[in-house]
Every structure is written in C-alpha cells, then in structure tokens.
Amino acid sequence: MSLMNAFRIVLVEPLYSGNVGSVCRAMANMGFSDLTLVAPRIVDGWEEGEKLAVHAGGLLRGRREVATLEAAVADCAAVVGTTTRLGLYRQHVRTPREWAPALLQAAVRGRVALVFGREDNGLANDEIALCTHLVRIPADTGYVSLNVAQAAMICCYEIFVAGGAFEAPAEKSAPAAAAQRSRLLALWRQAMLAIGFMHAEKADHMMQGFQRIFSRGVQTADDAHIMMGVARQALWAAEHPVPPHPEP
Amino acid sequence: MSLMNAFRIVLVEPLYSGNVGSVCRAMANMGFSDLTLVAPRIVDGWEEGEKLAVHAGGLLRGRREVATLEAAVADCAAVVGTTTRLGLYRQHVRTPREWAPALLQAAVRGRVALVFGREDNGLANDEIALCTHLVRIPADTGYVSLNVAQAAMICCYEIFVAGGAFEAPAEKSAPAAAAQRSRLLALWRQAMLAIGFMHAEKADHMMQGFQRIFSRGVQTADDAHIMMGVARQALWAAEHPVPPHPEP
Numbered sequence: 001m002s003l004m005n006a007f008r009i010v011l012v013e014p015l016y017s018g019n020v021g022s023v024c025r026a027m028a029n030m031g032f033s034d035l036t037l038v039a040p041r042i043v044d045g046w047e048e049g050e051k052l053a054v055h056a057g058g059l060l061r062g063r064r065e066v067a068t069l070e071a072a073v074a075d076c077a078a079v080v081g082t083t084t085r086l087g088l089y090r091q092h093v094r095t096p097r098e099w100a101p102a103l104l105q106a107a108v109r110g111r112v113a114l115v116f117g118r119e120d121n122g123l124a125n126d127e128i129a130l131c132t133h134l135v136r137i138p139a140d141t142g143y144v145s146l147n148v149a150q151a152a153m154i155c156c157y158e159i160f161v162a163g164g165a166f167e168a169p170a171e172k173s174a175p176a177a178a179a180q181r182s183r184l185l186a187l188w189r190q191a192m193l194a195i196g197f198m199h200a201e202k203a204d205h206m207m208q209g210f211q212r213i214f215s216r217g218v219q220t221a222d223d224a225h226i227m228m229g230v231a232r233q234a235l236w237a238a239e240h241p242v243p244p245h246p247e248p
Numbered sequence: 249m250s251l252m253n254a255f256r257i258v259l260v261e262p263l264y265s266g267n268v269g270s271v272c273r274a275m276a277n278m279g280f281s282d283l284t285l286v287a288p289r290i291v292d293g294w295e296e297g298e299k300l301a302v303h304a305g306g307l308l309r310g311r312r313e314v315a316t317l318e319a320a321v322a323d324c325a326a327v328v329g330t331t332t333r334l335g336l337y338r339q340h341v342r343t344p345r346e347w348a349p350a351l352l353q354a355a356v357r358g359r360v361a362l363v364f365g366r367e368d369n370g371l372a373n374d375e376i377a378l379c380t381h382l383v384r385i386p387a388d389t390g391y392v393s394l395n396v397a398q399a400a401m402i403c404c405y406e407i408f409v410a411g412g413a414f415e416a417p418a419e420k421s422a423p424a425a426a427a428q429r430s431r432l433l434a435l436w437r438q439a440m441l442a443i444g445f446m447h448a449e450k451a452d453h454m455m456q457g458f459q460r461i462f463s464r465g466v467q468t469a470d471d472a473h474i475m476m477g478v479a480r481q482a483l484w485a486a487e488h489p490v491p492p493h494p495e496p
Binding site: 018092144145146149150 | 252266270273274276277278279300302303304340343345385386387388390391392393394395397398401402405408409413467
C-alpha cells in the first residue's frame with residue numbers, strides 16, 4: 001500500500017472542469033488517488049475535464065464533493081494550504097520540498113490533505129486558518145500565480161520524489177573503470193600515432209585533450225568498448241591501406 | 249540578466265493551443281521567456297491558448313515557429329530531450345533534478361534547449377539523437393505520461409529552484425532561544441500549579457508533556473511570547489477570581 005494513498009487532494013470551489021481533469025492526470029502521474037471538491041462551481045460541464053484527465057478519468061468520476069473545506073479535511077491529521085500571498089496567518093510558509101519529508105511522516109499515521117484555492121481568488125483567511133502547514137511554490141516574482149493543476153502537480157511531484165518510490169532507469173552497462181580507461185588511452189595513443197594524427201613529440205600534449213574529452217564522454221564500459229574499437233580499427237587501417245571507394 | 253533567459257523551450261508539433269498557452273504560463277511562473285514551436289499542428293485555433301496563458305500571453309504571441317527541430321536548436325550548446333520511453337539511445341537518462349546543476353552551468357556560456365515531444369507521440373528517435381541530455385520525469389509506473397505543459401512546468405521549476413533565484417519568505421520573528429524556552433516552561437509550571445491543572449508531585453511528569461508540545465509548536469520568539477502571556481494570564485486569574493459572565 002503506497003503512502004500516496006494517505007494523501008487527499010482538495011480543490012476549493014473549482015470553476016473549470018479542465019483544471020479538475022488536469023489535476024486528476026497529475027495525481028495519477030504521481031500515484032495519488034483521493035480527490036475531494038469543495039462546493040464546485042463548474043461553469044463548463046465535465047466534458048473538458050474528461051478530455052484532460054485522459055487515462056485518469058476514473059479519478060475524476062470517483063471524486064467526492066462536499067459543501068465546506070471543514071468537511072473535506074475533518075478526518076485529516078495534517079492540512080496543507082497553498083498560498084501565494086503573504087500576510088496575517090501566512091508567515092510560516094515553506095516550499096513543498098521543505099515540507100515533503102514531514103508530510104510523508106504524517107502520512108504514515110494519518111490522512112494528509114493538500115488544499116488548493118479558487119482559480120480566481122485562492123484561499124480565504126478562514127480557510128487558511130484550518131491549515132496546519134502552509135506552502136508557497138517557488139516562482140518568479142514577475143508572475144507568482146500558478147495554474148491550480150500546475151500547483152497540484154508540483155506539490156504531488158515533490159511528495160512523490162521525497163517518498164523515494166521512483167527508481168531512476170538503471171544504466172545497463174557498468175561504469176568504465178580506471179584500468180579500462182588506461183587501456184583506452186594507450187590504444188588511442190598508439191592509433192593516433194599510427195594514422196599520423198600526431199607526431200611522437202606532441203603525443204603527450206594531444207593525449208591530454210583526449211583524456212579530457214573521454215573523461216566526460218566515456219562513462220560506461222560500453223562507451224569504452226566502442227572507443228577502443230575505433231582505435232583498433234584505425235590501427236588496422238594504418239597497416240592495411242583501404243582501397244579507394246569506387247564512385248557510385 | 250537572469251540565467252533563465254539562456255534557456256529555450258521547444259515544443260515539437262504541438263496539437264492543442266491550450267497546452268501551448270499553459271506552457272507559456274509555466275514559463276513565466278519560472279522566469280523563462282524563449283519559446284520556439286517546431287511545425288505546429290494546432291487544431292483548435294489560438295483562443296484557448298490565449299485563455300490559458302493568462303498573464304503570459306506576450307510569450308505566446310512572441311513565439312518563434314520553425315520547420316524542424318534541427319533549426320530550433322541550431323544555436324544551442326546543450327539540447328535536453330524529454331522522454332518516457334526507454335530503449336536504444338534512451339539509456340543515459342536522468343531526472344530533471346539531477347541534470348539541473350549541469351544545465352545551469354551550460355547556460356552560463358551558451359544557449360540551452362529544453363525539448364518536449366508531441367502530445368500523441370513524444371519525440372522520434374532521430375530527434376532524440378539531436379539531444380545532448382535526456383530527461384525522464386519521475387512518475388508512478390501506473391501512468392508515466394505527463395501532459396506536455398506539466399512536463400515543461402516540472403523541468404522549468406527544477407531549473408528555477410536549482411538556480412537559487414527564489415528567496416523563501418523570511419520568518420519575521422527570531423527563533424525562540426533556549427533561555428526563552430526555559431522561562432516559558434518555568435512560567436507554565438507556576439501557572440499550571442496555580443490553576444490546579446496538576447499537583448506538585450506530578451509536576452515534573454506533566455511538564456515533560458508541555459516540553460514536548462512546545463518544542464514542536466513554539467518555534468519563534470513571537471510564539472514564545474504568546475504562550476508566556478497565556479501562563480501570566482492564568483496566574484493572574486488564579487489570584488483574581490473572574491466574575492461569572494452574565495448570560496447574554
């Protein structure tokens with residue numbers, strides 16, 4: 001059972017079903033499943049919401065609707081409010097990344113609500129007062145107000161990443177070890193001399209360039225094999241002149 | 249001049265203007281300004297795009313349109329492709345958070361493109377081959393495909409946050425220091441005894457509870473002042489019985 005199931009996404013009086021649908025897709029992308037709407041004011045029907053939820057239409061249709069924020073969070077041990085404004089009640093604000101570990105810990109033992117305000121007017125002061133944690137998403141001072149689905153995505157993403165459920169794609173090839181790197185450079189020195197790329201007296205200097213390039217570019221044993229193959233082929237070619245390609 | 253100006257957001261053959269508008273808003277939220285579309289296939293006119301860009305309509309109207317990805321990134325020192333698929337060419341993938349520092353460093357000296365694929369079909373192999381860096385956004389295995397504007401938001405957000413341009417809202421009150429915490433607890437011991445909350449022989453035990461609660465809840469000098477005020481008022485009340493409130 002994933003910890004994400006202990007989180008509830010709460011949207012207060014959403015206006016556009018497209019935003020609700022986008023929130024559903026973001027929730028599914030990050031492994032969340034509990035959606036509650038407070039007194040939705042949807043002005044455009046639910047078609048756009050279904051369209052933007054794409055494969056998360058089940059979350060949209062499974063939403064709970066309640067009349068007040070109080071009812072939406074009644075069973076929650078932690079209530080996280082999102083805000084872009086500062087002021088009374090709004091001083092103790094942290095970023096989603098700062099709060100994520102504490103929220104995951106709270107989710108081990110209880111339910112945690114992430115509350116997002118109205119598209120046009122955010123959360124009111126009496127709603128902020130219901131929150132145990134306040135979040136402000138880092139943003140450029142020129143335009144601090146995020147779309148509600150974008151804000152939900154960033155909060156869900158930060159919690160998902162902090163939860164450590166994501167395994168980065170494994171590199172299939174082992175890292176290139178120092179001994180292999182030495183063999184690679186030795187082979188290149190031999191090949192570059194053989195094909196006349198450099199003279200013996202300049203070899204040390206030129207090899208520093210390859211050393212620099214390979215140290216960045218050759219990361220895995222596979223990479224090293226490829227570049228060693230290049231050197232071996234160059235050596236072969238230097239000893240066995242290739243017949244000129246006939247014109248097509 | 250912000251480093252974000254060295255980044256270019258490239259959308260390959262976008263279909264829905266709403267997504268392009270949402271990308272513009274996300275860009276403006278995170279301080280990005282350079283938008284290039286590759287062979288856009290917009291099927292729904294630009295009205296929805298303007299609506300979803302909200303205050304970032306200038307970015308939408310200032311977009312550049314080119315015929316190929318090659319043209320879009322011709323002047324870029326680093327080209328970052330986003331992908332959800334693994335396979336040939338797609339093994340050396342990292343998360344946006346892992347790449348962000350390297351990309352910011354690249355942006356000091358050159359232009360950096362963040363490339364997002366088609367809504368319906370991502371990036372093709374020959375487009376992936378143009379990329380110097382590949383990114384995969386952490387997501388739940390049940391639904392790994394993000395909306396293009398959500399993907400752009402997370403990439404821009406990670407770079408913005410790694411750039412350190414965001415200053416967290418400063419706590420206006422200083423942290424509560426140890427000496428103040430001691431005074432607070434001494435005052436509470438006195439007050440809790442005075443109002444008969446606890447007997448002297450249980451005081452040490454009960455005070456451990458307050459110690460625990462205050463260590464979490466009382467973070468700043470302001471917090472401590474408030475809780476000291478409560479104790480002082482309780483002491484006063486214990487010595488000056490309050491007249492019963494008259495019924496309204």
